[in-house]
Amino acid sequence: MNKEIGTIERRKERLDRGIKVRTEGIYAISSLEEVSYLVLPRLILIIGLLLLPAIIPSLYWKRVISITCIYALLALGFDFLANFVGLVSLGGAFYIGVGGYMAAILNKSMGLSPILTIPIATLFGAIICTLLLLPALPLRGVYFAIVTLMYPLAIARIIEALNILGGTDGILGVAGFPTRWIEQYIIILIIIFALFGLRRLVNEDIGLVFRGVKDNDQAVRASGLSITLYKSIAVFIASGLGSLGGAYLSHIYMWSGISQFALDFSIIPIAATVIGGGGTLVGPLLGCFFLVPISEFLRAFGTLRIVFYSIILLTFIMFRSEGIMVYAQRKYHQFERWVKV
Amino acid sequence: MKQEPILQVIEASKSFGGVQALVNVSFEVREGEVFGIIGPNGSGKTTLINCITGFVKMDSGKVLYRGKEITNRPPNYIANLGITRTFQIMRPYYSLPAYKNLIVPLFSPRARKKGGWRGGGKLGDRETVSIDILEEIGFERDSFVPYKLASSLPTGYLKRLELARCLALKPEIILCDEVFSGLSMSEIASMVPLIEKLQMDGITLVMIEHRLRELFRVANRVMVLNFGAKLTEGTPQDVMQDEKVKEAYLGSEKLLDYTFEA
Numbered sequence: 001m002n003k004e005i006g007t008i009e010r011r012k013e014r015l016d017r018g019i020k021v022r023t024e025g026i027y028a029i030s031s032l033e034e035v036s037y038l039v040l041p042r043l044i045l046i047i048g049l050l051l052l053p054a055i056i057p058s059l060y061w062k063r064v065i066s067i068t069c070i071y072a073l074l075a076l077g078f079d080f081l082a083n084f085v086g087l088v089s090l091g092g093a094f095y096i097g098v099g100g101y102m103a104a105i106l107n108k109s110m111g112l113s114p115i116l117t118i119p120i121a122t123l124f125g126a127i128i129c130t131l132l133l134l135p136a137l138p139l140r141g142v143y144f145a146i147v148t149l150m151y152p153l154a155i156a157r158i159i160e161a162l163n164i165l166g167g168t169d170g171i172l173g174v175a176g177f178p179t180r181w182i183e184q185y186i187i188i189l190i191i192i193f194a195l196f197g198l199r200r201l202v203n204e205d206i207g208l209v210f211r212g213v214k215d216n217d218q219a220v221r222a223s224g225l226s227i228t229l230y231k232s233i234a235v236f237i238a239s240g241l242g243s244l245g246g247a248y249l250s251h252i253y254m255w256s257g258i259s260q261f262a263l264d265f266s267i268i269p270i271a272a273t274v275i276g277g278g279g280t281l282v283g284p285l286l287g288c289f290f291l292v293p294i295s296e297f298l299r300a301f302g303t304l305r306i307v308f309y310s311i312i313l314l315t316f317i318m319f320r321s322e323g324i325m326v327y328a329q330r331k332y333h334q335f336e337r338w339v340k341v
Numbered sequence: 342m343k344q345e346p347i348l349q350v351i352e353a354s355k356s357f358g359g360v361q362a363l364v365n366v367s368f369e370v371r372e373g374e375v376f377g378i379i380g381p382n383g384s385g386k387t388t389l390i391n392c393i394t395g396f397v398k399m400d401s402g403k404v405l406y407r408g409k410e411i412t413n414r415p416p417n418y419i420a421n422l423g424i425t426r427t428f429q430i431m432r433p434y435y436s437l438p439a440y441k442n443l444i445v446p447l448f449s450p451r452a453r454k455k456g457g458w459r460g461g462g463k464l465g466d467r468e469t470v471s472i473d474i475l476e477e478i479g480f481e482r483d484s485f486v487p488y489k490l491a492s493s494l495p496t497g498y499l500k501r502l503e504l505a506r507c508l509a510l511k512p513e514i515i516l517c518d519e520v521f522s523g524l525s526m527s528e529i530a531s532m533v534p535l536i537e538k539l540q541m542d543g544i545t546l547v548m549i550e551h552r553l554r555e556l557f558r559v560a561n562r563v564m565v566l567n568f569g570a571k572l573t574e575g576t577p578q579d580v581m582q583d584e585k586v587k588e589a590y591l592g593s594e595k596l597l598d599y600t601f602e603a
């Protein structure tokens with residue numbers, strides 16, 4: 001009793017910044033300071049990404065940036081499907097493989113340049129993936145996930161067994177990019193557009209339909225909308241991002257092969273989403289910029305790197321299970337201070 | 342009130358495994374009326390609505406809308422005809438604010454056709470239209486309620502949100518599955534005029550209710566279900582006095598209570 005009288009009691013007070021009006025998405029901005037409060041984080045992200053190729057000197061790590069960006073496309077697609085549409089997709093490898101092979105074939109047998117192969121592979125890769133996943137769309141949760149995982153495994157084995165599309169050697173001699181700078185800056189611009197495009201999309205009216213499908217698909221049907229249609233549009237978008245990444249990958253390595261159907265492409269985007277914070281879109285993207293370089297560092301340890309990997313993931317799940325960006329965004333929009341009681 | 346049937350159900354049957362949820366149920370709903378459906382728990386009322394709206398496939402039987410067969414069509418097709426429903430267990434989008442909940446039905450082909458690409462035609466974009474609908478249904482425009490997450494809304498508002506979703510589709514028929522249940526007396530008192538207003542606007546209403554007193558006040562005709570079969574049909578007065586109904590439904594004494602209050 002007596003002890004407490006002497007000490008000052010303090011309480012942590014948490015306030016929301018006053019610029020959000022009534023609901024997310026409606027702001028009242030009255031000063032330059034408040035404008036910068038909204039714009040600054042975006043600006044820092046964009047400038048940071050654009051500076052990366054310039055500040056990283058070694059050729060090896062420049063290549064890592066491009067690969068990281070490809071994983072970022074997959075992570076964006078995964079986060080979009082999982083947290084805005086309610087489809088857990090392990091199809092990263094599927095999308096990469098389809099896009100990768102398609103770009104390689106278009107380039108090798110039809111002689112198209114990367115300027116054409118990448119957009120064509122993106123579009124038709126998305127169409128093929130969506131059509132093949134169409135029967136799985138009514139499935140939910142883990143069942144959908146299993147189907148998306150089954151395709152890349154099956155296709156890789158088929159290519160191996162039938163010795164088609166270059167068999168185990170893959171397709172060699174695909175055209176590369178003229179310079180490293182072009183290679184990096186195009187993919188960096190692509191992920192910036194993909195990030196802000198998706199963020200825009202999920203807040204548009206059609207985005208609300210996607211989120212409705214996740215929250216309550218029966219209510220969406222009662223609202224006169226076909227859930228199969230909207231799920232396939234969403235899968236089209238995500239698989240398009242993945243196929244784009246795959247096509248890009250083929251031109252980076254000037255090669256396409258069955259390792260493009262490797263499980264890494266399905267797993268790392270999920271890990272990045274866990275670390276970065278699901279449902280933020282930017283979180284999974286940054287998660288890739290954390291995870292992919294680390295996994296490159298760990299390459300020296302051979303298969304042991306899986307252990308390090310698991311430790312990092314476990315740490316995140318246990319201590320910051322919401323993910324970095326969810327935490328960071330909350331801290332940014334609220335401020336805390338001590339008040340005397 | 343016009344007399345031609347807007348909705349006809351002919352010999353609808355449905356069983357779940359061994360449970361006969363519906364046994365040869367036939368009835369028709371006339372345009373512009375309030376048609377009540379009552380019955381003890383588990384008598385198949387919700388299943389009937391599910392069959393009409395395509396959420397459950399019927400084993401046999403037919404559903405006609407304005408004479409056209411719509412049996413077992415997909416739910417979104419039926420909703421686009423203007424046959425809308427509420428859910429007994431409310432189904433809002435919990436992670437969206439109330440007014441954003443309505444963007445989804447406003448995005449449907451039917452609402453777009455009636456309201457133009459932006460949703461409200463000359464009336465404005467979908468958000469404006471959605472706030473208007475919410476106000477009509479009892480969300481105070483100047484309060485924070487329309488902007489709150491659906492997960493933080495109390496039952497009364499969620500029931501209204503269910504109705505609002507139907508209204509966003511510019512419905513011909515609303516099938517209400519127990520919109521009064523779980524509400525306090527005063528909340529129901531404020532809902533009754535709303536139902537009457539919908540009827541005056543020319544919307545046909547089919548209402549499943551356990552709150553007989555309130556239902557009998559608004560209903561033109563009432564059908565009684567028991568163990569999935571139709572027991573009787575008639576005006577509220579006729580139904581109340583029916584011996585079979587008293588026996589099957591609540592036990593004769595309890596129904597009499599309702600009768601006196603009504």
Ligand SMILES: Nc1ncnc2c1ncn2[C@@H]1O[C@H](COP(=O)(O)OP(=O)(O)OP(=O)(O)O)[C@@H](O)[C@H]1O
Pocket residue numbers: 357360361362380381382383384385386387388389429
């Ligand atoms: N999807 C389903 N699967 C299996 N059985 C079901 C299903 N839906 C309903 N039933 C069964 O069908 C019967 C009728 O159920 P229904 O929900 O239609 O009754 P209800 O009249 O709406 O009851 P309540 O007044 O409690 O809402 C019940 O025995 C129920 O257990």
Ligand SMILES: [Mg+2]
Pocket residue numbers: 386387388429518
């Ligand atoms: Mg029911």
